[in-house]
Amino acid sequence: MTQWVMQNGLVVPEGVTMAKCLMDAQKERTASGKFFSLATYNQGAVSYGYTKPADTMPFDMLRQAREKSLIDKIIINARITQMKHIAKRVIVPGKQVGFRVVHENYADPNFKPTPDVIRRCKEMEKIVSNVNMEVHTAGFVDFAANAIDQELTYDRKAMVIFRDRTGNPIMYHLVDGTTVRPMLLVLNQYMQDKKIKSKDEAADRFYRDYQIDLTSAAYVQVIDGTPVASWTKDEMSVDISNPSVEINKWAYGAGSLLEQSIAATVTWLNAWAYNDGLFNQDSPESMLFLYGDVDPIGLGAFQRQILDQTGSGDYQKIPVIPADKEFKAELVKIRELPKDIQFPELMRMNIQLKTAAYRAHPSIVNFSVDKGGSGGLNIGNNSEEELVKQSHEEGFLSICHRQAEWLTRVIIRPRYDDLIMIYDVDLEDEARRIELINKQSEVAMTFNEARRAQGLKGELEYGDVPNNANYITAMQALMGAKQQEAAAAAGGDGPDPIGDEEEQRSALDAKSKSPTQPESPKKFEKSSAKNDEKYLYIEIVE
Known part of the structure; x- marks a missing residue:
């Protein structure tokens, strides 16, 4: 059986x-x-929950790298500064950078927002701006700056959400995402430590030990190995930009951009520490060997002058040592001098790799890429301006889009599921915008469509034709050919193309004028040149 x-x-x-x-x-x-390996789980668990999976970089090490690595600190601070520039509500769209709440179909040219949509968008913009001022004293800009710091360093953003009686979000703030852990991980580790097999019994004992109720909790905050708080799934949102289903990385992701490029960070720190140590004066730079018969008094004077034992510090004088003909001095360097800085090409390549990991251009750290020099990497034929724009879009804009999507999902959609949050990051130059419209109109627009795209009112009577010079030239040639054929069939020599064109223009001008408007008179003025008997006639048509 x-x-x-x-x-x-x-x-x-x-x-x-x-x-x-x-x-x-x-x-x-x-x-x-299953999302975790039992072996690595036991290795990485510390005091009732993961500080971080054992086969990934610990949060404490990432925090130290953020502070010690100059290249990482500069890049992250640059991104924070960029975010502070746009972390504000847009009042006049198209004229300001910042965030706004719009309908999900806002990009559709045929969509016209109703007064109700406009009202709801303004309502949600106020709620998005309503961060907890006790935590974020500078308002939404403080929230956005801290969120980008947490994302680039740890890729773990944790938001506490306050809701009204109907369950809609009304206020929120960030907490340290490295201290917030899934409740299941905390409870499972507690069960292993206490040798408890029942989750209900473990939850009861956990409450007696820490006064934290885990029955409805989704996340637990653990500080210095001690659980201190818990939240339900409606009270807490943890966002990860690089999620992963790889074993042992569930709920923690594939790692932040700093963690994914930690090898370049370690190389940078080692090279920087080595070169910085060259300025250390704890050991002599070199040794001097003297051969032959040397006058002791002269040698003493030489030592006092070189070692500055007399206090004068006058190193501009040339030392003179009385010696015989067999005298010889030999200088042996025992450590490198600061001017012999090591690995310049390695440091250059490291900067390029680091900025590439953050999807930024090297100019973000005031580093110029020498395309033609020995240290430059010239891949493709893109101009410097195009490379900067591309890195800006891939790096900074992607961060803005992720943050907007997170706030849309957590703050906006619970109340209105047809609204989204967007960031207006760059305002297009007006001349560049018109130039772009002109290029687009030559491909797939008529005259009237191009006028509407540029915000011009009114339509031309003959404006429903492609706005393309080649098309107009071809149509004029075709019309001229038809007129010549008609004239030849009537027995004439054919119309004058130039005369016909002038007649057509005059006819269009006459048609565009009002029927009650009289024909403008023509005036003639006579002028004579100095010392010249000839007269010049000027015709002015009003």
Whole structure:
């Protein structure tokens, strides 16, 4: 007879109903998959929950790298400064940078927002701006700056959400994402430490030990190895920009941009520390060997002058040592001098790799890429301006879009599921915008469509034709050919193309004028040149 083996080792017959129900539940749990390896879980768990998976970079090490690595600090601070520039509400769209709430179909040229949509968008813009001022004293700009710092350093942003009686978000703030851990990880580690197999019993003992209720909690905050707070899934949102289903990385992701480029950070720190140590004066730079018969008095004077024992510090004088003809001096360098700085090409390449990891241009750290020099990397034929723009879009704009998507999902959509948050990062130059419209109109626009795109009112009577010079030239040639054929069929020599064009222009001008408007008179003025009897006639048409 087939028997069931329970988790506690109890062996029961197959027909026992309770055992079958328990086994079915166990199969259902295991069928959903596992996200952690038990071996690495036990290695990485510290005081009731992961500080971070054992096969990833610890949060404390990332924090130290953020502070010690000059290149990482400069790049992250530059991104924070960029975010502070746009972390504000847009009042006049198209004229200001910042964020705004719009309808999800705002990009559709045929979509016209109703007064209700406009009202709801303004309502949500106020709620997005309503951060907890006790935590973010500078308002939304403080929230956005801290969020970008947490994302680039740890890739773990944790937001506490306050809701009204109906469950809609009304206020929020950030906490240190490195201290917020999934409740299941904290509870499982507590069960292993206390040798408890029942989750209900473990939750009860956990409450007695720490006064934290885990029955409805989704996240637990652990500080210095001690659980201090908990939140439900409606009270806390943890956002990860680089999620991963790789084993042991669930709930932590593939790592921040700093973590993913930690090898370049270590190389930078080692090279920087080595070169910085060259300025250390704890050991002599070189040794001097003197050969031959040397006058002791002269040698003493030489030592006092070189070692500055007399206090004069006058190193401009040339030392003179009385010696015989067999005298010889030899200088042996025992450590490098600061001017012999090491690995310049390595440092250059390291900067390029670091900025590439953050999807930034080297100019963000005031480093110029010498394309033609020995240290430059010239891949492709893109101009410097195009490279800067591309890195700006891939790096900074992607951060803005992710943050806007997070606030849309957590703050806006619970109230209105048809609204989204966007960032207006760059304002297009007016001349550049018109130039772009002109280029687009030559491909797929008529005269009237191009006028509407530029904000011009009114339409031309003959404006529903492609706005393309080649098309107009071809149509004029075709019309001229038809007129010549008609004139030849009538027995004439054909119309003068230039005369016909002038007649057509005059006819259009006359048609555009009002029927009651009289024809403008023509005036003639006579002028004579100095010392010249000839007259010049000027025709002015009003």
